Amino acid sequence: MSEQIYVGVDLGGTAIKVGLVNAEGNLLQVFEGPTEVPKGPEAVIDNIEKYVRQIVEESPYDWSQVAGVGAGVAGFTNVKEGVILLAPNVGFKDVPIRSILEERLGKPIKIDNDANVAALGEVWSGAGKGIDFCVCYTLGTGVGGGIIIDGKIVQGFNGLAGELGHMSVIPDLEAIQCGCGKMGCLETVSSATGIIRMADDAVKRGDRTSLSLLEEAITAKDVFDAAKAGDEVAIRIVSRAAYYIGKSMAAVAVTLNPQRFIIGGGVSKAGEFLFEQIRESFMKFSPEPVTRGVTIEAAQLGNDAGMIGAAGLFIRS
Amino acid sequence: MSEQIYVGVDLGGTAIKVGLVNAEGNLLQVFEGPTEVPKGPEAVIDNIEKYVRQIVEESPYDWSQVAGVGAGVAGFTNVKEGVILLAPNVGFKDVPIRSILEERLGKPIKIDNDANVAALGEVWSGAGKGIDFCVCYTLGTGVGGGIIIDGKIVQGFNGLAGELGHMSVIPDLEAIQCGCGKMGCLETVSSATGIIRMADDAVKRGDRTSLSLLEEAITAKDVFDAAKAGDEVAIRIVSRAAYYIGKSMAAVAVTLNPQRFIIGGGVSKAGEFLFEQIRESFMKFSPEPVTRGVTIEAAQLGNDAGMIGAAGLFIRS
Numbered sequence: 001m002s003e004q005i006y007v008g009v010d011l012g013g014t015a016i017k018v019g020l021v022n023a024e025g026n027l028l029q030v031f032e033g034p035t036e037v038p039k040g041p042e043a044v045i046d047n048i049e050k051y052v053r054q055i056v057e058e059s060p061y062d063w064s065q066v067a068g069v070g071a072g073v074a075g076f077t078n079v080k081e082g083v084i085l086l087a088p089n090v091g092f093k094d095v096p097i098r099s100i101l102e103e104r105l106g107k108p109i110k111i112d113n114d115a116n117v118a119a120l121g122e123v124w125s126g127a128g129k130g131i132d133f134c135v136c137y138t139l140g141t142g143v144g145g146g147i148i149i150d151g152k153i154v155q156g157f158n159g160l161a162g163e164l165g166h167m168s169v170i171p172d173l174e175a176i177q178c179g180c181g182k183m184g185c186l187e188t189v190s191s192a193t194g195i196i197r198m199a200d201d202a203v204k205r206g207d208r209t210s211l212s213l214l215e216e217a218i219t220a221k222d223v224f225d226a227a228k229a230g231d232e233v234a235i236r237i238v239s240r241a242a243y244y245i246g247k248s249m250a251a252v253a254v255t256l257n258p259q260r261f262i263i264g265g266g267v268s269k270a271g272e273f274l275f276e277q278i279r280e281s282f283m284k285f286s287p288e289p290v291t292r293g294v295t296i297e298a299a300q301l302g303n304d305a306g307m308i309g310a311a312g313l314f315i316r317s
Numbered sequence: 318m319s320e321q322i323y324v325g326v327d328l329g330g331t332a333i334k335v336g337l338v339n340a341e342g343n344l345l346q347v348f349e350g351p352t353e354v355p356k357g358p359e360a361v362i363d364n365i366e367k368y369v370r371q372i373v374e375e376s377p378y379d380w381s382q383v384a385g386v387g388a389g390v391a392g393f394t395n396v397k398e399g400v401i402l403l404a405p406n407v408g409f410k411d412v413p414i415r416s417i418l419e420e421r422l423g424k425p426i427k428i429d430n431d432a433n434v435a436a437l438g439e440v441w442s443g444a445g446k447g448i449d450f451c452v453c454y455t456l457g458t459g460v461g462g463g464i465i466i467d468g469k470i471v472q473g474f475n476g477l478a479g480e481l482g483h484m485s486v487i488p489d490l491e492a493i494q495c496g497c498g499k500m501g502c503l504e505t506v507s508s509a510t511g512i513i514r515m516a517d518d519a520v521k522r523g524d525r526t527s528l529s530l531l532e533e534a535i536t537a538k539d540v541f542d543a544a545k546a547g548d549e550v551a552i553r554i555v556s557r558a559a560y561y562i563g564k565s566m567a568a569v570a571v572t573l574n575p576q577r578f579i580i581g582g583g584v585s586k587a588g589e590f591l592f593e594q595i596r597e598s599f600m601k602f603s604p605e606p607v608t609r610g611v612t613i614e615a616a617q618l619g620n621d622a623g624m625i626g627a628a629g630l631f632i633r634s
Contacts, residue, residue, distance in 0.1 A: 076606075133474050147572065154466065156574025157450050160607045163571040168564065168602040171488035180604040247485065251568045254480040255464065257473025285485040287497040289393075290477045 005061050007052050007107075008311035009071035010114070010303075013037060013089030016044075018051045019307030020059055023315060025125030027304050031055040037091045044090060045097070049104050068108040069101065070310035072117030079112050079155055110313035114138075114306055115162060116153045118264060118299075119146020120316055121309025126300040127262045135258045136299070137164055137245065139267035142179075143187040147256070151316050165191065167248045186248050190241040192220035192267050198237045199223050209233035224270040241267075242274055246281025253282070253290045264299025271298070322378050324369050325628030326388035327431070327620075330354060330406030333361075335368045336624030337376055340632060342442030344621050348372040354408045361407060362414070366421050385425040386418060387627035389434030396429050396472055427630035431455075431623055432479060433470045435581060435616075436463020437633055438626025443617040444579045452575045453616070454481055454562065456584035459496075460504040464573070468633050482508065484565045503565050507558040509537035509584050515554045516540050526550035541587040558584075559591055563598025570599070570607045581616025588615070 003022065010017040013035060020029040033051045036043050048071070056063050075087030082098020084090075098109045112120075119128075119136035128134040132151040138144040143165030147154040154161045165187035166180050175184030188194050196218055203212045210231045211218055226234035249261055261282075268274070279296050301308060320339065327334040330352060337346040350368045353360050365388070373380055392404030399415020401407075415426045429437075436445075436453035445451040449468040455461040460482030464471040471478045482504035483497050492501030505511050513535055520529045527548045528535055543551035566578055578599075585591070596613050618625060 145572075149466065149471065154573060157576035157611065158574055158606060158609055161572065161574040163574070163604065163607060166571045166604045166607070167568045169568075171490075173488075182602060182604055184602075185604075248568075251484045251486075251565075252572055254483045255462075255478065255569055255572055256471060257475055257477040257480070259474035285499060285501075287480065287483045287499055287502075289475060290480060290483070292475055294474065 003061075003065060004067040005065050006067055006311035006314050007055065007069040008117075008307035008309065009048060009052065009069065010306035010310060011035070011044075011048065011071055011073040011087075011090055013074075016047055016051055017303070017307055018055045019304065019311065020055055020061065021308055021311035025121075025308055025312060025315070027308055029055060029059050030304075030307070031058070035090060037089070041092055041095055044092070045095075045100060045104075048101065052105060066107055068110065068311075068314040069105060070110045070112075070117070070313035071097065071101075072112055072114045072306045072310045074114045077111055077113050077159065079110075079159055082109060082111055084111065108314070110310075112153060112310070112313060115144030116146045117309035117313065118144075118301075118305040119148055119162070119262070119309065120153055120312045121301050121305035121307070122262050122264065122299050123148045123151065124312040124316060125308055126305060127297045128260055131260045133256075133259045134262055135164075135249075135252050135256065135260075136262040136264065137249075138265040139191060139245075139263060140265040141191060141193055143191045144265070149256070153316070164248060164252070167251065169244045169248050169251070186244055190245045190267075195220045195223050195237060195241055195267065198240065199234070202233045202237070207233045220267055221269075224273065228273055238270070238274065239277055242277035243281045246278045246283075247285050249278070249282045249296070250285035253286050253294065257290055259294060261294070261296040262299050263296065264302075264305065268298055320378075320382060321384040322382050323384055323628035323631050324372065324386040325434075325624035325626065326365060326369065326386060327623035327627060328352070328361075328365065328388055328390040328404075328407055330391075333364055333368055334620070334624055335372045336621065336628065337372055337378065338625055338628035342438075342625055342629060342632070344625055346372060346376050347621075347624070348375070352407060354406070358409055358412055361409070362412075362417055362421075365418065369422060383424055385427065385628075385631040386422060387427045387429075387434070387630035388414065388418075389429055389431045389623045389627045391431045394428055394430050394476065396427075396476055399426060399428055401428065425631070427627075429470060429627070429630060432461030433463045434626030434630065435461075435618075435622040436465055436479070436579070436626065437470055437629045438618055438622035438624070439579050439581065439616050440465045440468065441629040441633060442625055443622060444614045445577055448577045450573075450576045451579055452481075452566075452569050452573065452577075453579040453581065454566075455582040456507060456509070456562075456580060457582040458508060458510055460508045461582070466573070470633070481565060481569070484568065486561045486565050486568070503561055507562045507584075512537045512540050512554060512558055512584065515557065516551070519550045519554070524550045537584055538586075541590065545590055555587070555591065556594055559594035560598045563595045563600075564602050566595070566599045566613070567602035570603050570611065574607055576611060578611070578613040579616050580613065581619075581622065585615055
């Protein structure tokens with residue numbers, strides 16, 4: 001029982017998920033509790049501490065075996081200083097989480113943003129296992145990304161490497177403004193939000209589509225279901241989302257020539273229907289030599305990627 | 318005199334340039350001789366050996382002080398195996414240059430392609446000195462690139478990282494086919510070849526431009542000179558070249574968030590006139606946080622970058 005273990009924390013707006021992870025990247029045990037954002041940052045930090053201690057107490061491991069606690073959070077992080085700069089979902093602004101938790105838990109702490117830790121998790125023990133050179137896309141409310149070279153997260157000069165959702169890939173004439181202020185970002189068409197917007201626009205325009213018959217607000221899943229059922233408007237929307245993901249991957253491929261692209265997040269659940277179109281677009285825009293042996297695959301860890309990757313910050317950095 | 322020195326070889330189709338470089342990246346001495354491609358690969362290799370020995374003999378350094386010989390070549394290289402896979406300018410195909418030169422010279426040998434070694438040279442002792450996270454563009458006959466992270470060249474899975482000229486950035490409706498077989502590559506508008514093509518097209522179309530008065534074949538320099546003199550057609554061509562370089566940089570920036578972009582090659586001699594437009598386009602397409610503290614600067618080493626970077630393969634890899 002002298003094996004070292006790691007705690008991975010997935011700090012979300014609703015729940016804090018805490019996982020025990022061994023040095024091989026296996027998730028051994030999970031605990032989940034409410035974040036309690038309305039009670040303020042102090043209460044959230046109290047909860048993190050409580051859940052981390054609790055999962056270890058309830059495990060066959062001893063506290064002394066915990067070699068480190070990693071945390072991933074949706075937001076801007078200063079990885080070097082261990083500070084969460086801005087995480088609106090959690091209500092954190094300039095919280096020096098590393099020093100706070102180091103003092104409270106007496107363990108080494110590492111942090112990074114959610115897209116980076118999810119990417120690291122997938123490379124460590126999911127769809128990128130054994131592949132040290134991967135680029136991960138997370139297709140959710142927005143489009144996130146993580147760049148893994150030699151098995152490690154690339155941070156970039158301002159810690160903003162992997163902001164793939166903000167690659168401007170839509171031609172100027174068709175571009176709309178993104179939340180970031182710029183025009184034509186990938187996120188405006190390939191996120192769940194973008195897909196829903198295109199569907200809402202089509203319905204408002206009066207396009208003939210089964211989506212106009214839905215009684216509740218259209219979801220991205222509705223659009224994929226309609227497309228799979230042959231609805232032409234929905235097919236066009238999905239094709240557009242896939243086309244620009246593939247085009248952005250081609251831009252990444254000539255820049256970094258990664259071995260594998262991994263796609264996770266809610267939108268990726270559309271499965272092969274979506275993936276085939278992404279691959280087609282990727283091949284269309286990539287010089288052949290850059291595509292040799294390169295694969296585009298679905299993430300495997302689902303919501304566990306964050307906990308596993310957060311623990312992985314200790315093994316892979 | 319026990320200082321270690323390195324020899325950097327810039328293997329070109331016309332000339333082989335050989336430089337003595339110290340451990341600080343200073344180019345101490347240069348020798349240049351003909352490549353003699355028509356005599357075949359054996360003769361070219363003989364020349365490399367001869368010039369390397371000659372520059373050291375003519376220097377104040379002793380052969381025993383040579384710690385390594387690095388070489389850069391325009392073409393596809395297998396860096397790990399030390400093989401030049403295909404270098405049409407030099408007439409090399411599958412030449413295991415490392416093992417051949419190691420045997421002949423009795424020194425460690427390293428190789429890489431010309432864009433990568435030029436990038437490394439600039440980061441080591443030119444426009445990227447002290448900046449470990451740089452992306453370099455070489456605007457010449459084609460558009461080459463080199464990605465430097467933590468002071469080292471990123472090779473990619475197939476050794477094709479940094480093929481920035483083949484990023485598809487031109488909208489489908491305006492795209493033409495690139496030499497690589499794909500549509501809309503940056504190289505089709507932002508290389509010297511691309512600029513000349515756009516100028517030739519304008520003249521053929523009968524656009525009103527001073528370029529139509531030139532008696533000899535239009536060069537990229539002619540286009541820049543005309544643009545600087547106020548020729549509207551030439552201005553439009555230069556703007557288009559700059560626009561897509563800046564747009565591709567924005568794509569690189571959200572992927573890697575480098576600290577500095579360095580632009581070299583013949584086309585870059587157009588100077589601030591070109592650079593200002595590139596910066597404007599980069600800012601237009603990049604989310605503000607990704608641009609903070611990021612600079613776009615001209616390469617400083619000119620044709621010496623290859624020799625210096627080739628020597629740098631020993632210090633920076």
